Structure formats: C-alpha cells, structure tokens
Amino acid sequence: MKKIALLGATGSIGSNTVDVVTAYPELFQIISLTFHSNIEEGAALIERLSPQYVGVGSEEIREVLAKRFPKVTFGVGETGLVQAATLDAVDVVLTAVTGSVGLIPTMAAIEAGKDIALANKETLVMAGKWVMAAAAKHKVQLLPVDSEHSAIFQCLEGQQKNNLKELMITASGGSFRELTREDLKTVTLEQALQHPNWSMGKKITIDSSTMMNKGLEVIEAHWLFGVDYDRIKVVLHKESIVHSMIVLNDGAYLAQLGPSDMREPIQYALTYPERLPIKNEKEFDLTQIGQLNFEPMDFERFPMLALAFTVGKKGGAYPTVYNAANEIAATAFIDGKISYLQIEQFVQRAVEAYNETNEVTLAEVIVIDKQTRTVVERWIEEEGYL
Ligand code: NAD
Numbered sequence: 013m014k015k016i017a018l019l020g021a022t023g024s025i026g027s028n029t030v031d032v033v034t035a036y037p038e039l040f041q042i043i044s045l046t047f048h049s050n051i052e053e054g055a056a057l058i059e060r061l062s063p064q065y066v067g068v069g070s071e072e073i074r075e076v077l078a079k080r081f082p083k084v085t086f087g088v089g090e091t092g093l094v095q096a097a098t099l100d101a102v103d104v105v106l107t108a109v110t111g112s113v114g115l116i117p118t119m120a121a122i123e124a125g126k127d128i129a130l131a132n133k134e135t136l137v138m139a140g141k142w143v144m145a146a147a148a149k150h151k152v153q154l155l156p157v158d159s160e161h162s163a164i165f166q167c168l169e170g171q172q173k174n175n176l177k178e179l180m181i182t183a184s185g186g187s188f189r190e191l192t193r194e195d196l197k198t199v200t201l202e203q204a205l206q207h208p209n210w211s212m213g214k215k216i217t218i219d220s221s222t223m224m225n226k227g228l229e230v231i232e233a234h235w236l237f238g239v240d241y242d243r244i245k246v247v248l249h250k251e252s253i254v255h256s257m258i259v260l261n262d263g264a265y266l267a268q269l270g271p272s273d274m275r276e277p278i279q280y281a282l283t284y285p286e287r288l289p290i291k292n293e294k295e296f297d298l299t300q301i302g303q304l305n306f307e308p309m310d311f312e313r314f315p316m317l318a319l320a321f322t323v324g325k326k327g328g329a330y331p332t333v334y335n336a337a338n339e340i341a342a343t344a345f346i347d348g349k350i351s352y353l354q355i356e357q358f359v360q361r362a363v364e365a366y367n368e369t370n371e372v373t374l375a376e377v378i379v380i381d382k383q384t385r386t387v388v389e390r391w392i393e394e395e396g397y398l
C-alpha cells in the first residue's frame with residue numbers, strides 16, 4: 013500500500029490523481045491532502061478520502077472544517093503544505109499545486125526522504141539545481157507527472173545516457189496557435205481558456221497559449237534529465253498524441269504516444285516501474301486519428317519560448333524571475349487586470365530588469381521570487397488596462 017500526500021487536491025491534476033488513487037484502493041491511500049480556497053470541494057474530498065491531515069489556505073477555512081471533521085488535523089498556508097508533505101506515514105508526495113508555493117513543501121519532503129511525483133513544474137524552474145541535488149543526497153525518486161517529461165522518462169528507460177543526442181518536446185500550440193501576433197491584440201480570457209486538446213487548470217491553459225508552459229517545460233527538462241539547452245528541441249505537434257520523443261546518436265527516434273489523459277502519467281509516477289490498466293480508459297485508435305503532423309516552432313510568434321532558452325542558459329535566478337513575473341501577469345490576465353499581450357510584455361521587462369551575474373543561493377532565489385512578484389504587481393497597478 014502506497015501512502016500519498018496530495019498537494020493541490022482540488023485542482024485539475026489533483027482530481028485526476030484522486031481518480032487514479034480511488035480506482036486502486038488496495039494499492040493507494042491518501043494520507044494527507046491540501047487545497048487553497050475551494051471549501052466545498054475540499055470538504056467533499058475529506059469525506060470521500062478520510063485523510064489524517066489537511067492543509068488549507070486560510071484560518072477561516074480551518075475553523076469551519078475543524079468543527080465539521082474533528083478527527084482530522086488541520087494546518088494553514090505554508091506550514092500546512094509542509095506538514096502534509098512530511099508526515100511520517102507518507103511514502104510519496106504528489107505536488108499538484110500551481111506556482112512557486114510548491115517549492116518549499118517539495119524541498120521539505122525530499123529532506124524527509126519522501127519520493128516525489130512532480131506535477132508542479134515551477135519548483136524545478138525556480139530551484140532545479142537545489143531540488144535535484146537534494147533528491148540525489150536523500151536518495152529519493154523524483155518522477156515526472158508532466159506528460160512531456162513522463163514521455164521522455166519512459167523513452168529513456170533502459171538507454172545509456174551517452175546514447176542520447178537530443179530531447180524533443182512536443183507542443184500543441186495552445187488555444188491561439190492559428191492566430192497571428194496582430195490577432196492577439198484583441199483576444200479575450202474566454203478564448204484563451206479554450207485549449208484544443210487538454211482540459212487543465214486556468215493558469216496552465218493560459219501558459220500553453222503564450223508558450224510560457226513550453227518554456228517552463230524546457231527548463232524543467234534541463235534539470236530533470238541533466239541535458240544542455242542546446243540539446244533540447246521543441247516541435248509543434250497539434251494532435252498532442254506524441255507526448256514527446258528522444259533522439260539517439262544513431263538517428264533513431266523513440267516516442268511515447270497515447271491519449272490526452274493526465275491519469276496516464278500520474279498513474280505511472282505512482283506505480284513505476286509497474287504498469288496497470290487505466291480504469292475507464294479514453295478511446296485511443298490510431299486508425300481513427302489517421303495523421304500525425306509536426307511543424308517547426310516559430311520563435312518570433314512565441315517569444316516566451318525563445319526567452320526560456322535565454323533565461324535557462326543564463327542560469328542563476330533568471331528562470332525564477334521569468335517564472336515569477338509570469339505567475340503574476342498570467343493571474344492578472346485571468347483576473348481581468350491586464351490585456352493578453354501585456355503578459356509577455358511584463359515577463360520580458362522583468363527579465364530585462366534583472367541583472368545579476370553572480371552565483372545565487374537558494375535563499376536568495378526565494379527572495380528574488382518575492383521581489384519580482386512585488387515589482388510586477390506594481391507595474392500592473394500602474395499600467396494595467398483597467
Ligand atoms: P489548478 O489550478 O487546477 O489547481 C491548483 C491546485 O493548487 C488547487 O488544488 C489549489 O487549491 C492549489 N493552490 C492554488 N494556489 C495555491 C496556494 N497559493 N497555496 C496552496 N495551494 C494552492 O492547477 P493544475 O492545472 O492542476 O496544475 C497544477 C500543477 O501541475 C501546475 O504546476 C501545472 O503546471 C502542473 N501541470 C498541470 C497539468 C494539467 O493537466 N492540469 C499538466 C502538467 C503539469
């Protein structure tokens with residue numbers, strides 16, 4: 013029986029994880045979970061899963077739920093996330109919170125010797141160097157949940173590292189893939205939230221349309237697989253059937269294919285190295301799909317993808333600044349405070365404003381994350397279009 017801490021249980025990855033876990037009650041148990049603000053959904057999960065420990069986003073939520081569920085221990089905010097992730101009984105932590113809040117509980121879990129099933133890519137973008145070093149030091153497994161990284165991880169199994177030539181990450185192109193930059197001036201939130209292939213949380217859906225998501229994934233792949241940026245390629249693949257590929261020295265391509273169903277990579281991260289059937293599997297018939305298409309990525313159309321390679325190569329806290337500015341700007345767009353193209357403008361500007369070439373420590377990275385948020389919030393207040 014694998015005992016799981018599920019951080020971000022009410023989200024899109026969170027609910028897919030609950031589906032996977034409840035399909036195999038003899039294999040998995042959710043010992044602790046966290047959610048931020050959706051109290052109805054959170055309460056329903058507590059009833060359904062009977063966790064020992066629950067982390068919530070505010071003192072008010074804790075008070076209400078502590079009365080309703082007297083047997084459960086509750087924690088709030090960062091403390092709640094860290095305690096949920098480090099309980100003695102926990103074997104593996106599935107990190108499905110959005111944004112940089114994932115970093116501290118993930119590090120705490122690694123230091124407590126817990127295996128990590130990592131959905132929260134922002135953690136590796138911000139602090140890949142320290143997270144990977146801590147995982148090696150504490151001998152914990154860090155298994156990818158992001159579909160592209162799960163695909164690469166699966167393709168790499170059994171390969172010698174020196175056989176690898178390149179990683180090839182596929183990108184669907186997001187909701188605006190057919191639009192020109194001129195068209196983007198007038199797009200709305202509703203349009204941005206219509207992802208052609210995947211149903212996901214709001215922030216990652218916006219990030220997919222700006223290609224910020226792919227940028228974050230490039231940096232995530234660099235850390236997870238220890239591959240230089242020059243050997244990470246991105247290819248436009250509108251069907252999202254090939255989840256990603258690896259290219260070997262002799263020119264062989266290995267790809268992982270499957271339906272657009274996050275339960276697959278989630279379940280694999282939890283059952284690795286075993287494979288089990290997915291309950292109520294989505295229909296997947298290549299003869300119905302018929303064609304798979306691949307096109308080069310247009311870096312001018314998607315400047316956030318180009319910027320990912322720039323900040324990734326610069327290293328230090330550059331990726332942190334890139335990510336933090338985007339978290340604030342994408343959320344401001346979701347909240348109707350800025351226009352769509354302002355997301356890119358604020359990210360670009362934050363990266364240009366950052367100018368540190370010295371080595372940084374993890375503590376400094378955490379401070380730079382906060383500073384970047386404050387600065388971008390101020391820009392939005394002063395210049396947002398509402
Ligand atoms: P979501 O918005 O649907 O859910 C986010 C979860 O995090 C919720 O449970 C919410 O309560 C919690 N949360 C939000 N803000 C918080 C805060 N400040 N403190 C504590 N908890 C907070 O997001 P999602 O789409 O499930 O994505 C989660 C993570 O997984 C992201 O890092 C995303 O990039 C990654 N991811 C998602 C998908 C997908 O299919 N949705 C695919 C690959 C990777």
Ligand code: MG
Nearest residue numbers: 158159160229
């Ligand atoms: Mg992905």
